[in-house]
Each structure stands twice: as C-alpha cells, then as structure tokens.
Amino acid sequence: xxxTKLYHWHQQxxxxxxxxxxxxMPVQYSSIIDEYWAxxxxxxxxxxxxxxxxxxxxxxxxxxxxxxxxxxxxxxAPGDCLYSLMCYxxxxxxxxxxxxxxxxxxxxxxxxxxxTEKDYQYLMEQKSFYDVMxxxxxxxxxxxxxxxxxxxxxxxxxxxxxxxxxDYLHFAKGQVAGKPVTISRTGYTGELGYEIFYFAQPEPxxxxxxxxxxxxxxxxxxCGLGARDILRLExxxxxxxxxxxxxxxxxxxxxxxxxxxEKDNFIGKTSLEQIKKAGLSRKLAGLTMQGRxxxxxxxxxxxxxxxxxxxxxxxxxxxxxxxxxxLGYIRLAEAALDNKLNIExxxxxxxxxxxxxxxxxxxxxx
Amino acid sequence: MVPKDLKYSxxxxxxxxxxxNTIVIGITDYAQEELGDxxxxxxxxxxxxxxxxxxxxxxxxxxxxxxxxxxxxxxxxSVNEALxxxxxxxxxxxYTNGWMIKIALAAPTELSSLxxxxxxxxxxxxxxx
Numbered sequence: 001x002x003x004t005k006l007y008h009w010h011q012q013x014x015x016x017x018x019x020x021x022x023x024x025m026p027v028q029y030s031s032i033i034d035e036y037w038a039x040x041x042x043x044x045x046x047x048x049x050x051x052x053x054x055x056x057x058x059x060x061x062x063x064x065x066x067x068x069x070x071x072x073x074x075x076x077a078p079g080d081c082l083y084s085l086m087c088y089x090x091x092x093x094x095x096x097x098x099x100x101x102x103x104x105x106x107x108x109x110x111x112x113x114x115x116t117e118k119d120y121q122y123l124m125e126q127k128s129f130y131d132v133m134x135x136x137x138x139x140x141x142x143x144x145x146x147x148x149x150x151x152x153x154x155x156x157x158x159x160x161x162x163x164x165x166x167d168y169l170h171f172a173k174g175q176v177a178g179k180p181v182t183i184s185r186t187g188y189t190g191e192l193g194y195e196i197f198y199f200a201q202p203e204p205x206x207x208x209x210x211x212x213x214x215x216x217x218x219x220x221x222x223c224g225l226g227a228r229d230i231l232r233l234e235x236x237x238x239x240x241x242x243x244x245x246x247x248x249x250x251x252x253x254x255x256x257x258x259x260x261x262e263k264d265n266f267i268g269k270t271s272l273e274q275i276k277k278a279g280l281s282r283k284l285a286g287l288t289m290q291g292r293x294x295x296x297x298x299x300x301x302x303x304x305x306x307x308x309x310x311x312x313x314x315x316x317x318x319x320x321x322x323x324x325x326x327l328g329y330i331r332l333a334e335a336a337l338d339n340k341l342n343i344e345x346x347x348x349x350x351x352x353x354x355x356x357x358x359x360x361x362x363x364x365x366x
Numbered sequence: 367m368v369p370k371d372l373k374y375s376x377x378x379x380x381x382x383x384x385x386x387n388t389i390v391i392g393i394t395d396y397a398q399e400e401l402g403d404x405x406x407x408x409x410x411x412x413x414x415x416x417x418x419x420x421x422x423x424x425x426x427x428x429x430x431x432x433x434x435x436x437x438x439x440x441x442x443x444s445v446n447e448a449l450x451x452x453x454x455x456x457x458x459x460x461y462t463n464g465w466m467i468k469i470a471l472a473a474p475t476e477l478s479s480l481x482x483x484x485x486x487x488x489x490x491x492x493x494x495x
Contacts, residue, residue: 032428033403033454226402226428292406292453294426317405317428324406346424346431 004049005142005200005208015224021113023050025225032226036319039189039231043150044223045215048195049208052116053141054123056107058132065099065107067266068126070250070259076101081169081186083258085250086122087268091275092246095119096238096255098186100171110143112240126267140200142208146215147193147223147231149363154218155194159183163194168365177214179207188228190235190358192366230316236286236327236357242297243284243313243327251275252329253284282310282329286357287341289324291350292317295343301328302342302349309334312343320360330354367395369461373477374486375437380461387474389438392465393425396490398457401427407453409445409466416440418476422467425456438476440469 002023010017015026026047028035038044056065065073071084080101086094095115100108111119120136127134146154155163159174163183166172171184179198187193196215198208216222229239238244238253250259251272261273289295294315301310315326326343334341335354342349368374373381378397382390398404406426416422416436423434445467449455456464471477481489 027429028402031403031457033405230428292426293408294406294428294431 002050004047006047006049006144006212009209009212010047013222015222018225020225021050023113025050026222027226028224029222032224032230033319035221035223035227036230038221039148039191039223039227040320041149043146043148043154043220044227045212045220046145046147046223046228047212048143048145049141050113051143052111052113052119052136052138053143053197054109054111054116054120055135055137056109056123056132057105057135058130059105060130061105061107061132064127064130064132066263067130068123069099070266070268070272071099072260072263073099073101078103079170079172081171081184085255085258086119087250087272088246089268089271091249091268091271093240093244093248093250093253094122094246096240096244100184115240137199142198142200142211143195144208144212144215145187145193145195146220147187147189147191149192149366150219151191151193154215154220155183157218158214177210179211181211187364188237189231190237190360190362190364191231192363230318233314233316233325233327234318234320234359235362236359238284239314248329249275252280252282280332282331283335284313284327285330285335285354286359287326287328287343287352288321288355288359289326289343289350289352292324293345293350294324295326295345295352300344301330301352302344303334304340304342309341318359325359326352367461368483368487368490370483372461372483373437373480374483375435375480376489377435377437379435379437381437381477381480383477384468387471388443388468389440389471389477390465390468391436392460393434393456394486395460398460398464401425401432402429403427404453404456407449407456407466409449410442412442412444414442415472416442416469418473434466436469437480438469439472441472442467443470444468
C-alpha cells in the first residue's frame, strides 16, 4: 500500500488509517463529526496526496483534451480550473476530474487516486494521432486541501494578500512556508477552500510536512476521509466507484452540465446524444430519511406499492440536517421532488423523501 | 477506561447490577472508540424477552453498523430514550448517560459467566496488539 509524504505526521498525531484507492490514508484524527464541523464552521485540512496528477503538454494539447473530455476545454483561459468527465464510446464514465490550464500548451489533470493508472493508460491509447506528451506526475506531487469559512484568512497570512482575490475555479502560483506552490480555489466540501499543489523536484521529503504544519499552526484542524465523505455527500458531489462508474453515464448522474453535446466531437458524444434522445429511465436523486439510520451503498429503494424503484449509491448521516441522507438511482417516474419512498435497512422499510440537492447550501463562491 | 465495579462481555458490553435481580447494559469505552461517532442506536421494546447472547439492537456509526448483544437472559424493563435524539452520549459517557437497556434477570447465575474488569482489560489489550 502506498503512503503519502504526510504518513509520519499522521502516525505521530494518532490518525486512524485505512486503505483507500491503494493508499494508506487517515480516516479520522479525533472524531469524524468534530472534523466535519471544523470544515463547516472554521477550517479543516485534508491530506489528498493520493489524488493523481497527469500533465498534458504539446501543441495539440487543447485539441486532444477536446476529444477526450466531455466539457468544453476551449473556453478555458490560463489559470482556470474546469470539472469534466472522460467517457467511453458507450457513454460510461472513465473518471471525473479537474482540468487546470497552465498555458496554451500545458494542462494539468487532477484525477481520482484509484483511477490514476487506468486514466493514464486510457489517455495514452487515445493520444496516438495527437502531438502531445503525457506524464503521470502523481508520485512527485503533493496535494493538500484547506476547506472552510476560515480558509481565506489562513491563506492570506501564509501566502500573502493577493490570494484574497483568487476566484472560485481559478489557480495561481504562490509560496507557503517558503516553498513554491500552486494554489487553486477548488475543493470537495462545498465550502470556501483551497487546494495546494507542491511539485517536488528532487524529493526534499519534509517539504510537504512543512507546508502542512504551517497551515495547522494557523489553526486549521486536520481532517480525515470520514469527514470528507459526509461533506461531499451533503453537496451531492459524486464519488467515482460509488455514485458513478463505467456503467453509469453523466446524464443519469445529473452531470449533464459538464457534458457539452454542442461540441464538435468527443469520445462518447454519439452514445450520449442517443441516450438523451431516448430519454432517461433513471436519475441520481437525493433523499432524506426521517430517522438516523444510514441507508448504505446497495440498499434497495421501494415505492408505495412495494416495487423496487432504485438503489442507494452513497449514504451517510448529515450533522447539519441531523438526519440521514443518501443518493440513489431512482426510476424517473418516482424521482420527482417530495415523492415519498421507502428504503430497506436490515430487513425493514423506512420512509424517505426525494429532496432538492445539494442537501445543504454551497459556500464555494463566498 | 475500564471501571472496576462492572462486569463485561467478550462482545464489549458492560453490565452493572442495580438492585434486586436488575442490571443495566451499555457498551464499553473501547467499543465506542472502535465504532467512532455513533449516529443511531436501535433499542428493543420494553418487555421484550432476551436470551443470553441474543442481539437486542444495533449501534450505527458513520463508518459501520454493529450488533448489540445481551450478555444475560431476561426481560427488558426500560431503555435509554435519550439515545434517540443524542446517540453521541454513547461516545461521550459510555458508562453513565450512554447506558442502553435495563433488564430483569431470568437466570442470575449467568452473571458468573461474565468477565471481571481485569479479565476484560486483558482481552482488549490482546485485541488491540
């Protein structure tokens, strides 16, 4: 199992570690719920070094990305971040990711840890006709994420006042703890937040820890993947492998805003057009439950006639709403807002209601 | 933390005698720590008859669901209603306000099959090695 450059720090600080995407990662330090509140009310810091980073460099970088990405890369200016999907010909999802445009011929892709190798292979297969160079730089790249209403004040103290004007979905170069970093206004929590990239050249190991510690010293609370999962689920951010995968398509996952069918051509376009034309049979919807018991991945969802109409993809307890929430693919006819359904948990059915998502308000643009 | 005056089960419940053939059951500090933040506790109805080792409910944390087992046989005479709204009491005060059920013993001799504080401490120190 792979360890991040913060592994020793986590151990020293009594983090509980679990396997995630081939990495040994902290799931919690103190308490998942306390860490959750740190992000919603103050500022929390996540080790996300497990995420994959792939560079796309060359004269035809934009042309290549237009072909493999569902979103429109041509609208990006240098310094922009764009969420996109990569799809197979049949419309299934290879991965969801962020594209950072460094310059006309230089892009950075930030992909899911467990998908990094698969994505790289997939991109290599597609690149044959394009003048681009691909590099998987995940091993030498550190990524940490500062999230919460207090994140801006901390970043200004550490990286200087110019960081205060960095808008959502933009990135800039800067310095933290005397180290050159790239700071992007992105995240996976629904809060104001920054992701800090450190591209280590000849591997000065403790650098990542110095950057991390300097942020902790400003009052950020270290947070694990447990809190991160609740935070992202309250925002209805998809988790690859749970809510989306090669057998689901972006349209039924509600990610159609990141699919630009009007674009010239891209992998999966024909299939996605057909799926759209035929109409969806199911879609990913958010449900709240009256009680506190958690509807977990794979649990069945029933309508009032007792027929199975869907399946839970992710579920958790929402501390903000003080009740359980979940996502599931639901038959379109049963997926209307306020529709009452039942979810089977340990052999008993419990009432659930289709609700608007995100489950709690987003503050990413604060 | 393993209070000396309680008895323990191998499945990490504690048992406290509270007068005439009546005992209180909860889960240990070690158990709540392992489970993490508890968000839901399902408890039995009052008057339910439980056999020794029978599951009487579940404790659910963000991470996992865990069955709760009755270390003794008997009838449920009351349950901790406060856990409905504040399941986190099990995390914060596992041996006091985080108690779960009170049972009228059917076979008081079963108590002798439970672990002492010393034995339980040994069990968890071996388990966590």
